[in-house]
Amino acid sequence: MWGRSRARPRWAGEVVPIDASWRTWLGIGALVAAVAAGGIWFGLDRPEPAPLLTPGPVGTTAGGSITVHVAGAVRVPGLVEVAAEARVADAVAAAGGASRTADLTGLNLAAPVHDGEQIVVPSRDGTGGAVGGGAVEDGKVRINQATPSELEQLPGVGPVLAGRIHAYREEHGPFAAVDDLLDVPGIGEGKLAALRDAVIVP
Numbered sequence: 001m002w003g004r005s006r007a008r009p010r011w012a013g014e015v016v017p018i019d020a021s022w023r024t025w026l027g028i029g030a031l032v033a034a035v036a037a038g039g040i041w042f043g044l045d046r047p048e049p050a051p052l053l054t055p056g057p058v059g060t061t062a063g064g065s066i067t068v069h070v071a072g073a074v075r076v077p078g079l080v081e082v083a084a085e086a087r088v089a090d091a092v093a094a095a096g097g098a099s100r101t102a103d104l105t106g107l108n109l110a111a112p113v114h115d116g117e118q119i120v121v122p123s124r125d126g127t128g129g130a131v132g133g134g135a136v137e138d139g140k141v142r143i144n145q146a147t148p149s150e151l152e153q154l155p156g157v158g159p160v161l162a163g164r165i166h167a168y169r170e171e172h173g174p175f176a177a178v179d180d181l182l183d184v185p186g187i188g189e190g191k192l193a194a195l196r197d198a199v200i201v202p
Contacts (some may be wrong), residue, residue, distance in 0.1 A: 070095035072121035073102035
């Protein structure tokens, strides 16, 4: 009896040592609680991701519209509005189409049109302008409508120079003034003086 150890009584307020295994489990529990609390906080305060932008349908850029004067052998002659990339055929169609007397053989229906341009549709009976839409009036040529063959009617203008005038007009648009002919290769001040009274612009 004297060799058996007796349990020492615990006093109130005395700190009881905790077994090491319990300390481990308490640490793990605290860690789990901290992770859970952090996850809740992260989920509450994290901003919503920005929505992905969905691009709209890709289409061709609108080129706007232009106004041209369609005269001659068409059903409704006058000013018409067509797309900026329109051709002569589109302008004729906008004017109601060619009339029954129209002669389209010399008119380049595939040529591009330009703002402010006049398109004259010739007629088989000789009305409505010269063949090709070049409106040769009183010996003068409308250079913004004339075909290369009509431009050859100008003084001192042969096939080569007529082709240059026509090509320049097709690339840069209609001539705004007679002096603009100086920009055509092969036309100088002397040539311009001879052409000044022989052309109609615009």
